[in-house]
Amino acid sequence: MAEYHNPVMLAECIEGLAIKPSGKYIDVTFGGGGHSREILKHLGKDGLLVAFDQDVDAQANVIADDRFVFVDQNFRYLKNFSRLHGAVPADGILADLGVSSHQFDQADRGFSTRFDAELDMRMDQSATLTAKIIVNKYEEAELHKIFGMYGEIQNAKSLARTIVTARLNTPINTIADLKSVIAGLIPRGKENKYLAQVFQALRIEVNQELQALQEFLQQTVDVLAVGGRLVVMSYHSLEDRLVKNFIAKGKFSGELEKDIYGNDNRPFNAVSRKAIVATDDEIKTNNRARSAKLRIAVKK
CATH class of the missing domain: 3.40.50.150 (Vaccinia Virus protein VP39)
Known part of the structure; x- marks a missing residue:
């Protein structure tokens, strides 16, 4: 426990x-x-x-x-x-x-920005929707809505566009991939807070x-x-x-x-x-x- x-x-x-x-x-x-x-x-x-x-x-x-x-x-x-x-x-x-x-500390679950792992974030591991599916398959407008509503991120529109543009070249499969793609959008000195908001938004959507x-x-x-x-x-x-x-x-x-x-x-x-x-x-x-x-x- x-x-x-x-x-x-x-x-x-x-x-x-x-x-x-x-x-x-x-x-x-x-x-x-x-x-x-x-x-x-x-x-x-x-x-x-x-x-x-x-x-x-x-x-x-x-x-x-x-x-x-x-x-x-x-x-x-x-x-x-x-x-x-x-x-x-x-x-x-x-x-x-x-x-x-416990869930944050399990690196392979993909909940934490501290580790590199597949973008997962499922609380119910038998569910089919993962964070990887969301960042690679959702339309730009859907991503914009998720990041704005669930993450309360100021530049949610730019974030969504950046992800959609990046995945045209190569899939965004891991936490490291996602961090790399959005690095230029993160306000200096607020890296941890911004990433926490991004992950919160994805997690809320994954688990409804x-x-x-x-x-x-x-x-x-x-x-x-x-x-x-x-x-x-x-x-x-x-x-x-x-x-x-x-x-x-x-x-x-x-x-x-x-x-x-x-x-x-x-x-x-x-x-x-x-x-x-x-x-x-x-x-x-x-x-x-x-x-x-x-x-x-x-x-x-």
Whole structure:
């Protein structure tokens, strides 16, 4: 488990779930199992924890416990598999979004700019779409959109054109190939940040992360019991915006809708108005906590 990562804001997540000993809980991002192990400590013999993870590497961390069920699926299938394993209605759902330290550290997975490897970036290694396919096959307009929306890159249009022009001569197959092709576009002194934005954009597209997050959030309404807790930790603004809007309005854009009596239609009440962030002490010992934002809501 240590090679995955230290769970960020572990105490805050557990407190946010307000665990009942006999309750039913769902950890939709199992990873190294850090959050799941802590949840199990708070459950009695009648409790249940169902954990999801689409990464085959996570299966090595599965917990031998009669109260624990592992589902090797993306959390976009939350409702069907939670129902299948008797976890509906659930008392709490936890999501720790993003890429684990373990995935970043596996050079051949292609997530990190620190290594050279094939452009892959699949969280589910049985999926067919890879970063290599995106940079070599997507139209210029599609690349422009991905880099602009998902990477929030200022020169997204030039970046897309540069990639499309370069691949006419030779395919862009590896991380080193991509870095070489776009080197002239990277602002001096901001190399790491720029490459991180490029890789974030490609990774989000490969894994359909924002679509999966929206599908997951919509299903939490049917999966959670009244009074059940939704605890979501995100690591970049695109994810946090979706979570924030969904908790506040029950949808991802537009204004809060009300019924004919003036009652709002949102399915959740936020526990705190602002996102919870890690303490300075935690950030010093766990750099991953620096960008984390934790939001907690209660099902109405």
